[in-house]
Amino acid sequence: MRQRRKSFIVQPIKWALLIGVVGAGTVYGLSAAGIIEWNASTNLNTIMFWKSNDKLAVAVASNATIASKPTAASKQGEAPSAAPTAAATPAPSAAPAASPTPAQTAGMQVLSQAQSKVAANANEKVWLEQVGLIKLEPGKLFSFQAWLEEAVKGKAPEPKSDELSHVAGLLYEAAVRAGMHVGERYPHQDNPSYASSGFDVDFQKDSRDLTFYNSLGFPVTVGIVYNGDSPIVTMNGKPKAEWKAPKITVSSEIFAPETIVLTDFSLVGQGDVKRSEGLQGLLVKVFADKNDGKNELLYKDFYAPHPVMMAKAPSAEELKAP
Incomplete structure (x- = not known):
């Protein structure tokens, strides 16, 4: 128990x-x-x-x-994961000074160029900066009027016809020298001092446009460089190896102005007075050799001469006339 x-x-x-x-x-x-x-x-x-x-x-x-x-066993069987690293952000490159190869046209072939005869003013440089952003797609029509409507949405100077015509003329010349087809284009009544003969454009907002067609078959980017203060507009792209720009030639024929003499009764007892210096006329012809040996006439521009206007005192017979 x-x-x-x-x-x-x-x-x-x-x-x-x-x-x-x-x-x-x-x-x-x-x-x-x-x-x-x-x-x-x-x-x-x-x-x-x-x-x-x-x-x-x-x-x-x-x-x-x-x-x-x-566990320790699993750590030995697996490679440790790398610590996450921040994505590498490239440091912004400094804006290049005036260079013959701007960033947007790097690696492209210069198809054509047009250099201004005169220096660009401050407003024209602003417009040219916007022109340097233009990209012309193949098979598309470019309108300077449509481009301007977009450009003025940002910070832009007051549109002035002579400044815009200067810019449009450079763009037009570069397009012609690259072999593009021109649509709408108007020359001035008198060839302006800033325009190269044959490449004058009279652009008038909402009434006179400049249009041309990219018929080259590949995209074209517009570039802007400067020779001092003189702007150069370039057309740039990546054509096929066999592509060649047409050979553009310009001929000019000058017409001397006539002299017109008018009687001015206010000049009694005085000598002759020149009222107007006059202006010589100009006939411009633009030809293109499209690498076929034929020099084809593309178009003609004619600027009529302005006569020299002279005023003379009336003669004794004219004074006696009733």
């Missing part, structure tokens, strides 16, 4: 010790494997369920946690 009681008391103690030993070994093994981490600063208060729920929640949060990182 006494032996049975002793066995009844000792048997649960053995099971409790066994569970404790096994449990401790399991925790130690998991801890060693890195699966469980133990916070050494935690005390027994964290497992006392009779404490308040708020304190218990804080204690559990600082207690043992299951690690989400890979």
Whole structure:
């Protein structure tokens, strides 16, 4: 009877010790494997369920946690991932000074060019800067009027006909020398001092346009460079190896002005007076050799001469006349 009681008391103690030993070994093994981490600063208060729920929640949060990182074994089998790096941002390049190869035309062939006879003023340089952004798609018609309507939406000077005509003339000459087909174009009544013979354009907003057609079969980008203050408009592109620009020649024939003499009765007792210097006339012919040996006449511009106007005093007979 006494032996049975002793066995009844000792048997649960053995099971409790066994569970404790096994449990401790399991925790130690998991801890060693890195699966469980133990916070050494935690005390027994964290497992006392009779404490308040708020304190218990804080204690559990600082207690043992299951690690989400890979085990030592998995670290050995896998290459560590590289730390993310910020995307490399190229440093902005300094704006180049006036260069014969602007950034937008780099790597392209210069198809043609037109240099101004005179220096560009401040307003014309602003317009030319906008012209340098033009890209002519193959098979498309370019309109200077339509381009201007877009250009004035940004910061642009007040449109003036003579300044815009100067810019349009340079663009027109470069287009002709590249072999593009011209649509609408009007010359001035008198050839302006800034215009090269044969490439004069009288652009009038909303009434006289300049149009030409990119018939070259590939995109063309307009470029602007300067020789001092004199602008040069270029046409640039990437043509096929066999492409050649037409050979453009210009001939000019000058017509001397006539002299017209008028009687001015206010000049009695005085000598002759020249009222007008007059202006010589000019006939301009533009030819194109499209690399076929034929010099084809493209068009003619004629500027009529202005006569020299002279005023003379009336003669004695004229004074006697009734």
